[in-house]
Each structure stands twice: as C-alpha cells, then as structure tokens.
Amino acid sequence: MTQEKEKIYIVGNWKMNPPSLDDAETIFDEMENDAYRMRSDKIEAVICMPYLFLSDFDAKGEIKLGAQNLFWESRGAYTGEISSEMLRKVGVKYVIIGHSERRKYLGETDEMVNLKIKACLDGGMRPILCVGETLEERKRGEAGEVIIRQLEQALQDITEKDIYGKLLIAYEPIWAIGSGTTPSTDDIMGVGLLIKKIISKLYSREIVDSTPILYGGSVTSQNCFDLVDKTGLRGLLIGGASLEAREFVGIVKEFVK
Ligand code: PEP
Secondary structure, eight states, X not given: OOOGGGOEEEEEEOOSOOSSHHHHHHHHHHHHHTHHHHOOTTEEEEEEOOHHHHTTSOTTSSSEEEESOOOSSSSSSOTTOOOHHHHHHTTOOEEEESOHHHHHHSOOOHHHHHHHHHHHHHTTOEEEEEEOOOHHHHHTTOHHHXXXXXXXXXXXXXXXXXXXTTOEEEEOOGGGTTTSOXXXXXXXXXXXXXXXXXXXXXXXXXXXXXXXXXXXXXXXXXXXXXHHHTTTOOEEEESGGGGSHHHHHHHHHHHHO
C-alpha cells in the first residue's frame, strides 16, 4: 500500500476546452477506457474541466474530477460565479486556484487567491495552489521573491489543521506554460526546495511532508518522467497534453510502470 507521502498526482487542466460536451465525453471516455492500465494506488489522476461539463461525468471513476476555479462566497448576488458547495455537490475533489491565466486575464490577486483557498478547504475539497514567475521576473532574478510572496499571501491565516493532507502546490513558471520550453530539472528541484523551506517556516514538518509539490509547464509523455524523477516533486499539472487522451494516459502510465 502506497503511503500518501509517496503518491504521485497527475492533474490535467483542460482550460476553456474542448468546445462541446460531446468532445469532452470522447476524450474523457477514452481516458477512462484506458483506466485499467492506469490503475495504481501510487497515482491519483485528475481532470480539471470547464464547470459546464462536470455534472456529466462519474465522480467515482478512476479519474477524479477537478475544477479550474471557484468563488469565495457561498451564495448570493455574484453574477457568473460558482461556489464551493456547487462544485462539491457534483463530485469535485480538486480545485486549481491562482492559475497564472486567471491572475493575468481576470486580475486575480494574492488576496483573492487566499479567499478562494479558504473557501475550497471549507467546502471539503483540495486546492491546487499555482505559483510561478514571469520571464521578466526570472531575468531580473526575482523568481524566488515572487514565489515567496505568492505562497505567504495565499496561505495567510490558514492553519495547519486546515491544510493537513489537503493542500497541493503547483510550480508553474509562466514562461514555460504552452511554450514547449521547460526549466532544467535542477532549476525545478531548486524551486521545490524553496517551496518546502517557505512551508516549513509557516508550518510544521508534517505539513511539509503532507503537501505534494507539482510541476506544470509544457509537460509531455516524453519529458514527464524526468520532471518528477529528477526533481523530487510529487506530480504534474498538465495543460495541452491533457486534451489528448492517449497522451494523458501515456503520461500516467510512465508512473505506473
Ligand atoms: C497550465 O496551463 O497549467 C499548463 C501547464 O499548460 P501546458 O501544459 O499546456 O504548458
């Protein structure tokens, strides 16, 4: 039996894709049909899909359901928003929070990210907190500073008990997303260690051990294994490659071997 500490998380982020429920079913069903090949207590496979499709899929299948966002209030006059209760009720287990595309296009701030993490935890789901620097910040040597700020502010007033066994952190250098370029495995390992250091300043050793750190940005079936094996991280957040069933299954299978 794999210990939680050793579990690998393979999380797909479909973003605003595919264009229809039919297409979503085709991709998801193909993944689920291959699920027997992915079955392992070592792996947790998750697909974070658009809200609209979530209730059409089996939340008890081999692949867990995730959302890409939520709102921090539980109900009321918040046009266009979705609450944690709504997501939990359709079987969502994981919620991506603070993705760089939401920070960039929707003006999501660290304060909003903090409120969303609290709402996600209150709703009984696991937040996947995204952090990462832009290319300019990296060139200016500010990557570490950015990640420290994003983490400290996102976790403000959140207790050890709140996040134990729940929080996941995804390091997603913004310049690596959708670009076909990834940082070196040494760079990723360095950021992983930095994240652990920040977490250990804020919380106990148990929290450091119980918080999986994932890498995201241009992951494919070709580079996925090294991005985990050579960095000491605990999984991957995958955009483009998660929209192709065969590619996503191929990535998961690399870790089942
Ligand atoms: C993402 O947007 O979370 C991501 C990692 O995208 P991609 O894999 O396409 O780079």
